[in-house]
Amino acid sequence: MKLVTRAQWGARDYRRPNGATLYSGKRRGVKLHYLGTPYTDRPHAQCAAYVRQIQAQHMDGNGWSDVGYSYIVCTHGYVYEGRGLKRRNSANGNTTLNNQDYAVLLMVGSSGLTEPTDEQLHGARDAIEYCREEGPAGTWLGGHRDGYATACPGDTVYAWVKAGAPRPDTKEDDMALSDADMKKLADLVADRVWKRDGLPVRWGTKDNPDWSAYSILHHATEVSRDNRVRLMRLQADVGALSGVVSRLAEGGGLDAAEIQAAAEAGARAALEKLGQQLTDTDPQG
Known part of the structure; x- marks a missing residue:
């Protein structure tokens, strides 16, 4: 997994005590999210700044104690540490849902860039497996809309989730060479x-x-x-x-x-x- 820690992407310190709230018990599984706003892809060198922008919106606009997601995945397949494995997320809709599942965001929008890249799907799959192996999280997998009234994570990402979040089929060896x-x-x-x-x-x-x-x-x-x-x-x-x-x-x-x-x-x-x-x-x- 191409993990980018909070220190590496320049995260602000979270507010206490709410930002330090730990999960109670094991997580059932993982919920996938999308931005829900227009998004335009960008060079990877600009992705960390966009993650900082998301954190600022959540802390300064929504009044939350930190960025809401457990992990954020850019289109280049890098997984940015949000609240991580231990601290309870605030993205799934309410306290019960937040405590129940990890929250993983794919940086795709409701318009503009709406189709995740193969690298991004690999990164999201890496994040899911990481949450399961290290969290610990169960095998349940869903979208933000499961149990909460929202269009998130969008039809494209949700279809991938319901298919079991498979890794992209990249059988390059089978392609004929010109x-x-x-x-x-x-x-x-x-x-x-x-x-x-x-x-x-x-x-x-x-x-x-x-x-x-x-x-x-x-x-x-x-x-x-x-x-x-x-x-x-x-x-x-x-x-x-x-x-x-x-x-x-x-x-x-x-x-x-x-x-x-x-x-x-x-x-x-x-x-x-x-x-x-x-x-x-x-x-x-």
């Missing part, structure tokens, strides 16, 4: 591996500015194929020489035909041996 994405990925691998390890590969020269990761792979395949041909030729030459030497070692002279026959036999034997070795080491064999 050709452009594939090229970027290949370039990234090349940059992180080949360049970092200092492999001697041509890379975007003046004469060939389009030389890329794909070019390197293609070039490596061609080099491997050429080297295999050269190896076979060399093995054949060595085998031919070996065949002739073996015949000469038997004693006596050899005429031209016998030398050629010995060379051909030696070359065939060497190539057959090499072919078997290549087959044994071929990962696709």
